[in-house]
Amino acid sequence: MPQEHDFIVVGSGPSGAMAAQTLVEAGADTAMLDVGFQDLSYQDNIPDRDFISLRKEDSEQHEYFLGKQFEGISLGKIKTGPQLTPPRRFVVEGVEKWTPTVSSSFEPLQSLAYGGLGGAWGLACFTFSSIELKEAGLDETEMRAAYQTVTDRIGISGARDDGTPYCMRELNNIQPPTRLENSMELICSRYSKHAGSLHRKGFFVGRTALALLTEDLGARKATQYYDMDFWTNAGKSAYRPDVTIDVLKQNPYFIYYDKCLVIRFSETTNGIRVVVRRVDTDQEEIYVCKKLILAAGTLGTARVVIRSFDYTVDKLPILCNNYCYFPCLQPGMLGKKADDRKVSYGQLALFYDKNGSGIDVATVMLYTYRSLLSFRLAKELPFGFADNARLLSQIYPSLVIAGLHHPERSSQNKYIQLIRDDSSPTGDKLLAEYEQSVGEMSDDHARERQIKKALRKLGCFPLKRVHPGYGASIHYGGTMPFSTSNDPMTVSPSGRLGGTNNVFVADGSGFRYLPAKGPTLTLMANAHLVAVHALNGISL
Amino acid sequence: MIPQEARAIARYILHADPGEKEIALYGQALARLRIPSDDKLSGLALRHPVLLPYLDSGLAVLEPEHPLRHRIYVMLAILETSPSYARYFLHAPNRWWPLKLMWSGFSASLTSVIGVCIVGLISRRHAPRT
Numbered sequence: 179m180p181q182e183h184d185f186i187v188v189g190s191g192p193s194g195a196m197a198a199q200t201l202v203e204a205g206a207d208t209a210m211l212d213v214g215f216q217d218l219s220y221q222d223n224i225p226d227r228d229f230i231s232l233r234k235e236d237s238e239q240h241e242y243f244l245g246k247q248f249e250g251i252s253l254g255k256i257k258t259g260p261q262l263t264p265p266r267r268f269v270v271e272g273v274e275k276w277t278p279t280v281s282s283s284f285e286p287l288q289s290l291a292y293g294g295l296g297g298a299w300g301l302a303c304f305t306f307s308s309i310e311l312k313e314a315g316l317d318e319t320e321m322r323a324a325y326q327t328v329t330d331r332i333g334i335s336g337a338r339d340d341g342t343p344y345c346m347r348e349l350n351n352i353q354p355p356t357r358l359e360n361s362m363e364l365i366c367s368r369y370s371k372h373a374g375s376l377h378r379k380g381f382f383v384g385r386t387a388l389a390l391l392t393e394d395l396g397a398r399k400a401t402q403y404y405d406m407d408f409w410t411n412a413g414k415s416a417y418r419p420d421v422t423i424d425v426l427k428q429n430p431y432f433i434y435y436d437k438c439l440v441i442r443f444s445e446t447t448n449g450i451r452v453v454v455r456r457v458d459t460d461q462e463e464i465y466v467c468k469k470l471i472l473a474a475g476t477l478g479t480a481r482v483v484i485r486s487f488d489y490t491v492d493k494l495p496i497l498c499n500n501y502c503y504f505p506c507l508q509p510g511m512l513g514k515k516a517d518d519r520k521v522s523y524g525q526l527a528l529f530y531d532k533n534g535s536g537i538d539v540a541t542v543m544l545y546t547y548r549s550l551l552s553f554r555l556a557k558e559l560p561f562g563f564a565d566n567a568r569l570l571s572q573i574y575p576s577l578v579i580a581g582l583h584h585p586e587r588s589s590q591n592k593y594i595q596l597i598r599d600d601s602s603p604t605g606d607k608l609l610a611e612y613e614q615s616v617g618e619m620s621d622d623h624a625r626e627r628q629i630k631k632a633l634r635k636l637g638c639f640p641l642k643r644v645h646p647g648y649g650a651s652i653h654y655g656g657t658m659p660f661s662t663s664n665d666p667m668t669v670s671p672s673g674r675l676g677g678t679n680n681v682f683v684a685d686g687s688g689f690r691y692l693p694a695k696g697p698t699l700t701l702m703a704n705a706h707l708v709a710v711h712a713l714n715g716i717s718l
Numbered sequence: 719m720i721p722q723e724a725r726a727i728a729r730y731i732l733h734a735d736p737g738e739k740e741i742a743l744y745g746q747a748l749a750r751l752r753i754p755s756d757d758k759l760s761g762l763a764l765r766h767p768v769l770l771p772y773l774d775s776g777l778a779v780l781e782p783e784h785p786l787r788h789r790i791y792v793m794l795a796i797l798e799t800s801p802s803y804a805r806y807f808l809h810a811p812n813r814w815w816p817l818k819l820m821w822s823g824f825s826a827s828l829t830s831v832i833g834v835c836i837v838g839l840i841s842r843r844h845a846p847r848t
Contacts, residue, residue, distance in 0.1 A: 233804045233808060234804045235801055236801060237800075237801055239800075239801070240743060244799055248746070250795075251747065251795050253791070512816075513815040553791065553798050561830050562771055562772075562775035562778055562829060563731060563774055563778075563787070564730055564774065565822065565825065567806070569819075569823065570807075572809070572815060572819050572822060574809055
């Protein structure tokens, strides 16, 4: 007998978690279908101590720093996801088998994990500006309230400064910012000195708002500045969607079904039938609901929807922020010692608002590098490894990584297609192509030139440009653009999937534009709103 | 062969001998990562460890993904994640840092130039005749 529920949410990532929480708080009978791979190897084996003391004292550190199967030693060129340390590898477990993707030009990161890609989120929180919301197809009034709801739920720390218009705007209930490490303080001091000239060129620097607690929130603890954030989440100070799902599991209105890969749905007058393939037994199961909320991520949702429409769709557009990074030398930190206790996340962001219009603003996240270990960086220097290691030990406190995202709009040479493939366990594979136009590449290069100048003014001198390939930003959207047309493969402003009555899309699939900033906070706010809309017309 | 190779590479990287644990980890990593070991340059490097710095530096320019470089990389990772060698990798402020840095840069560049010449010569000697 199929399991029946009022609501089914597909996916446990940031969007799915927020949608489910909204439904459950409203008293709705809610089931979550998720594959839900988890880390079973590392989470209990990493001591709750700071990075420096572990390096000096833990004789078993190689197990988590390199991986029990040495999966943390990556040979070959840099790929998408260098922040996927061995304890985070579960985020991409099973993806090659269950969500096969073929492309010569686009390498997306997908997840079937418990918490989805949220398990590797860099925690940077950005609200979209009014014009960005409009371009994306989101309602400003609703989103402003939704941003606050999510902020109150997950806990965000930050400061009000020149970056506030680009990341926090009117958000309230913000915890104090994280303690700024010394190299970032130096950048701030340079910024203060050159603020006038930088502002005239459209550059603004601010503290990144982070989904990281600096004060206790419920059972979650404030960060202890262990600089182990790429390896563990001590005290759950970092918000990850699994934090929400773990709490929801205690609620009688919520049930979580794992090992469930949603294949397709069909809508009838009696409800929505959801077909699932179990990844442990390979058996098919059926679930039934009154309303279905798809939150499997842009690419995951596209697969489900295309199958559900019997592959009658040809190509779908795909949005993905182009991303590159610049390892920089900060001469002001040469000879100085890095702070032992710090957070691993990017604490400063540089915003390039060229026209002062708040649209097409490029965002540069500034990080120091230590806890991902210097051997990974030794591969990128031009000398022998012994020389590289020696140089790095002398200069790494003065290394800053500037990670740059470019804004993204749809164009015809960026698309995905789901094509049948009998060798795949789902009977299909995703084909992706991504090609920037000459104009886009020219705009990106021009932007990068200006940003490098600004970085130099801030005392950070770019050493080289690293482009990990298209798809590396891990920001995806736009496959089913927001529209009021009710056409298939579109999403209405309330999140309803075109051509259906009770199927909703709560991830980035509808976004018509991706600003050059992390979309996770906006995805969560939108997911909350979609759940609110989905609750309409259902008696609880 | 593995212990001898591990010692040669560790001495090259840190001028220190690896412990038994590091040697064991090295062997396990090579097997797990399936790094081949039958190339001529690797054999030469192990017979004459004094050439390791030059081969590594030369390959960094000419063939960064050579199996010999992969093996050195693996050993580097293992040494960095051993508390016995943490002091080599963690930054310690030093008032002579400008001189140390300049010397490190100069020495690395010189080794690189010599290495490119040596690797180039060896490659030409062993290139198939046409």
